[in-house]
Amino acid sequence: MIKRMLKLLVGLVAVGLVIGLVAGGWLGWQAWKFLNTPSESPGREVVLDIQPGETFAHVAVELERKGVITDAEKFRLLGRWRKATGHVRAGEFALNTGMVPDEVLKTLTTGTEMLHRLVVREGLAWWETAKLVEQAGLGSFESFKAAVHDPELLAKHNIQADSAEGYLFPETYMLPKPKGNDARAVVEVMLGHFATAAGKVWPQGLPEPRKLHELVVLASLVEKETGAPAERPRIAGVYANRIERGMRLQCDPTIIYGLGESFDGNIRKAHLLDADNPYNTYRINGLPPGPIASPGLESLKAAAEPEKHAYLYFVSRQDGTHQFSKTLEEHNAAVREYQLRRH
Structure with a gap:
């Protein structure tokens, strides 16, 4: 009787091991397939706009919805395994459904944000420039206007006037989309380019x-x-x-x-x-x-x-x-x- 029970236990354990190996193998295969297979082939371009404060879980769901990945939950597990769930940055990113999940994760954590082209020619008034900025998706007209007339920003750049008119340097810019559609960062960049240009005109030091x-x-x-x-x-x-x-x-x-x-x-x-x-x-x-x-x-x-x-x-x-x-x-x-x- 005891021998029969021992045989039964050994048999059950063996069956369990086989089931475990099969299940483990199946899960391993699924994980390998997820990591090494793009969601689409050939791929297509997808733009993902991550807002400040968005959670990794929400980003994963959005990636699945846009077809960049096939499984949001598996992508979350990948993020935890790579210890990257806290490193996804806010911004606009150019992705492709032909990327494998590791490539997507790397782009969102260490890649360069998508840049927008802004061409500002010489001789434009500030409101004409503001319209170009808005059309380029780099901030609203009103936020550009507010920044141009912000006393704090003018003082920071040592502009003794009530607006930054004349100091918005004409140039071709490649800029990331600003947070909250606020064009203040664009104005800051343009004022910085003015300072660089002025340094070329007055290399020995700017006039007072x-x-x-x-x-x-x-x-x-x-x-x-x-x-x-x-x-x-x-x-x-x-x-x-x-x-x-x-x-x-x-x-x-x-x-x-x-x-x-x-x-x-x-x-x-x-x-x-x-x-x-x-x-x-x-x-x-x-x-x-x-x-x-x-x-x-x-x-x-x-x-x-x-x-x-x-x-x-x-x-x-x-x-x-x-x-x-x-x-x-x-x-x-x-x-x-x-x-x-x-x-």
Whole structure:
């Protein structure tokens, strides 16, 4: 009787071992298959936007929903095994359903965030730049506006003005999507690029903030008036001569800036006479109260070193260049030739 019971126990243990080995083998196979098989072949591109504070479990579920992985629970176990559940970063990531789970995990923990291209050309006003930023998905118009006018941010970058207009350096940027759709980080990057550019113009050290601001204002006028790059120093010289002689600058782009987004494309006589427009350089003496656009590096150089000459006037030749004059009589003749007769 005892021998029969021992045989039965041995048999049960053997069966259990076999079942355990089979089960273990099956689980091992499933784990190997999950780790080494992409969810789709060929793969497709998927963008995953992880918000700050999202849990690893939520990220795993989202990955399964988007088809990047086949099993959220197994991905969670992989994260725990790799001790990576606390290292997934917030941001926008470019993934592919052809990746195996380890590749997905590595991208989310150590990979580079997806970058968005932002092209800001010379001569844009801050609100025009804000629209480009919003269109690029790099922050809302309102958050860009708030950052541009934030006294704390202006003080941090030593800008002695009520806005960062003129200091939003024109450049082609590749930037990650900001957290919470807040464009403040974009403004910070642009101000940093301005500082780098200014260091090239004044390698021995920047002028004191108030003087620098005046030069940025002048550079913005040069930027808006220049069609031919080679004319920048000459146009800067015209404005420098007029300021030295106490003449009004009579710069049309300043009027347009003062009108803001309401400008319809035509400057009228009423605009020239408008004393309520603080940027109307037909009515005010000297430079306008602030920059009217973002000047590029060459315009900053022109403002820093205007060409020395006796010109006081210039008028468009309608081909991107200007006719420069030393006297009002010469200027009037140039206006008749290049403006009135052509119209």
